[in-house]
Amino acid sequence: MYQVLYRKYRPRVFSDVVGQEHITETLSKEIETGKLSHAYLFTGSRGTGKTTCAKILSKAVNCQNPVNGNPCNECEICKGLDSGAILDVVEIDAASNNGVENIRDIREEINFTPASCKYRVYIIDEVHMLSIGAFNALLKTLEEPPAHVKFILATTEVHKLPVTIVSRCQRFDFRRVSPEAMKDRMEYIAEREDLILDEDAVSLISRISDGGMRDALSLLDQCIGHDRHVTSEIVCRVAGMTGKDHLFSLASTVSNKNSAEALSLISDLHASSCDMERLCSDMTNHFRNLMIVKTVKDSGSFLVCTKDELTQYKQQSETFTLETILQCISLLQECMANIKRGVNRRTEMEMTFIKLCTPTLNDDSEALLRRISELEIAIKTGAIKAVSEAPVQTSAPEDKPEITEAQIEEKSYREPQPTYEQAPEAANEEKAPQMPSEESSDEEQSIPWAEVLSELQKINAPLWGVLMDSQAVIRGDFVLIKSDNPTLNSFIRQPGCARNVKDSILRVTGKDYRLGIHNSQPAEKAAEAPKKDPLQNLISRARDMGVNVDVK
Numbered sequence: 001m002y003q004v005l006y007r008k009y010r011p012r013v014f015s016d017v018v019g020q021e022h023i024t025e026t027l028s029k030e031i032e033t034g035k036l037s038h039a040y041l042f043t044g045s046r047g048t049g050k051t052t053c054a055k056i057l058s059k060a061v062n063c064q065n066p067v068n069g070n071p072c073n074e075c076e077i078c079k080g081l082d083s084g085a086i087l088d089v090v091e092i093d094a095a096s097n098n099g100v101e102n103i104r105d106i107r108e109e110i111n112f113t114p115a116s117c118k119y120r121v122y123i124i125d126e127v128h129m130l131s132i133g134a135f136n137a138l139l140k141t142l143e144e145p146p147a148h149v150k151f152i153l154a155t156t157e158v159h160k161l162p163v164t165i166v167s168r169c170q171r172f173d174f175r176r177v178s179p180e181a182m183k184d185r186m187e188y189i190a191e192r193e194d195l196i197l198d199e200d201a202v203s204l205i206s207r208i209s210d211g212g213m214r215d216a217l218s219l220l221d222q223c224i225g226h227d228r229h230v231t232s233e234i235v236c237r238v239a240g241m242t243g244k245d246h247l248f249s250l251a252s253t254v255s256n257k258n259s260a261e262a263l264s265l266i267s268d269l270h271a272s273s274c275d276m277e278r279l280c281s282d283m284t285n286h287f288r289n290l291m292i293v294k295t296v297k298d299s300g301s302f303l304v305c306t307k308d309e310l311t312q313y314k315q316q317s318e319t320f321t322l323e324t325i326l327q328c329i330s331l332l333q334e335c336m337a338n339i340k341r342g343v344n345r346r347t348e349m350e351m352t353f354i355k356l357c358t359p360t361l362n363d364d365s366e367a368l369l370r371r372i373s374e375l376e377i378a379i380k381t382g383a384i385k386a387v388s389e390a391p392v393q394t395s396a397p398e399d400k401p402e403i404t405e406a407q408i409e410e411k412s413y414r415e416p417q418p419t420y421e422q423a424p425e426a427a428n429e430e431k432a433p434q435m436p437s438e439e440s441s442d443e444e445q446s447i448p449w450a451e452v453l454s455e456l457q458k459i460n461a462p463l464w465g466v467l468m469d470s471q472a473v474i475r476g477d478f479v480l481i482k483s484d485n486p487t488l489n490s491f492i493r494q495p496g497c498a499r500n501v502k503d504s505i506l507r508v509t510g511k512d513y514r515l516g517i518h519n520s521q522p523a524e525k526a527a528e529a530p531k532k533d534p535l536q537n538l539i540s541r542a543r544d545m546g547v548n549v550d551v552k
């Protein structure tokens with residue numbers, strides 16, 4: 001019958017226990033010299049060797065021919081304890097025997113001498129689970145135990161033990177097993193089991209199991225089920241770490257400021273029944289990884305991922321500033337808190353990504369830091385020119401029209417957008433940028449916009465959502481949209497989105513209009529912006545101080 005690896009390779013002597021030398025050396029010395037305590041406390045996270053060491057110790061103290069403080073595993077006592085024929089070592093699971101009566105039973109029993117062994121040993125596992133009454137009963141027992149009794153208490157949660165118990169035991173803190181120690185042990189096992197372990201597979205297993213040897217060996221066991229040559233791909237598959245593509249794609253919508261794409265990805269994931277809470281936590285972890293890759297030189301050892309993924313993280317982290325990554329983590333954590341409070345998960349995720357893709361929507365300090373760092377990069381790369389000497393503006397204001405942030409956006413949105421055409425008033429922009437609509441001679445006509453929108457709803461629901469509160473007018477060949485939704489820009493840049501709007505207009509009016517943004521709208525917004533937008537405030541304060549922000 002197949003025996004799982006972690007049972008088959010439970011160490012039988014102290015020297016086989018890896019990564020806990022500070023404990024095993026002390027214990028074997030105590031056995032050699034006969035200076036034994038009457039009570040031991042083993043603490044530490046799961047799968048680090050507590051039960052294993054308790055078993056070895058209980059055998060060693062009774063072994064007829066101990067070898068360097070280890071049990072011989074050959075004598076009658078060792079064999080009898082292994083097979084269960086000798087009952088003087090008692091293992092109690094406190095999780096299921098936590099009552100005062102269970103401890104009282106022990107107190108009765110210990111008055112009798114052991115049947116075959118020198119010591120009767122009680123191993124009480126998960127000892128933090130005992131009830132208060134049981135702790136009190138145990139305390140009395142620990143105060144004056146008979147010389148032929150030893151206690152070994154084990155727990156993952158030592159802080160839950162009364163200090164009175166802890167102070168009566170010799171305490172040993174088990175460490176998480178280091179990646180190197182795990183590697184040694186896995187390679188030892190691989191040799192005996194005739195396995196091939198890839199180096200990055202081993203390091204991946206040790207990082208996934210986070211210092212827990214039992215988890216590491218269980219994972220290895222599952223991998224062997226697929227193939228006796230264990231590769232990092234197999235480890236990923238078995239550990240359910242496959243398919244990070246959607247995380248990379250979703251993250252890149254943030255660096256591209258493409259909220260339409262973000263919404264459609266979330267919609268696809270939702271349709272394929274991806275849990276939004278899980279997605280939120282995976283996304284947080286993804287940005288954590290990007291943060292680490294961006295800030296730490298040798299980041300490989302901090303991340304749980306394959307080599308290829310590490311390269312991918314490195315590439316993606318180049319597309320973000322650290323400020324943006326920090327803002328993403330913080331907004332995603334907020335999103336998670338809201339999800340936990342029971343709000344609609346999908347809506348929450350959508351809102352979060354709209355915020356992340358549209359940094360101008362936020363005025364918290366993280367969003368501002370992100371925007372400032374993006375401005376700095378824009379200035380460095382020459383996308384925006386910062387001039388430190390203020391031109392003499394008062395004498396000839398019409399020569400150098402002040403350019404508002406809204407118009408910066410306007411420009412950057414028009415120029416790279418071939419599917420999107422310039423509105424007629426754009427020609428007037430240089431002359432009178434603030435009030436182009438009033439100067440325009442064209443008459444504005446109304447358009448049955450609500451009908452257009454309901455056509456649009458049928459073919460592009462996310463875009464309809466963005467335009468829901470918008471208005472529009474016809475001027476000449478153009479339909480000019482009035483909207484103060486800041487995400488409109490990124491939506492309309494989508495290939496297909498402008499097309500969808502034009503198609504809807506065509507269906508309602510029978511005419512193929514060109515599209516434009518109504519200019520009065522952003523100008524009005526810009527006029528009130530300094531009150532609302534701290535970054536805008538900052539820019540105008542900088543101007544007051546003589547720094548002019550100009551656009552190439």
Ligand SMILES: Nc1ncnc2c1ncn2[C@@H]1O[C@H](COP(=O)(O)OP(=O)(O)O)[C@@H](O)[C@H]1O
Nearest residue numbers: 006009010017018047048049050051052213214
């Ligand atoms: N330090 C270690 N060295 C070698 N193997 C270990 C170690 N810790 C745990 N293991 C493996 O994990 C299994 C479970 O360990 P165990 O001692 O029961 O952990 P716990 O600390 O949770 O009591 C063991 O059977 C053994 O195969």
Ligand SMILES: [Mg+2]
Nearest residue numbers: 050051125154
């Ligand atoms: Mg245990």
Ligand SMILES: [Zn+2]
Nearest residue numbers: 063072075078
């Ligand atoms: Zn023995």
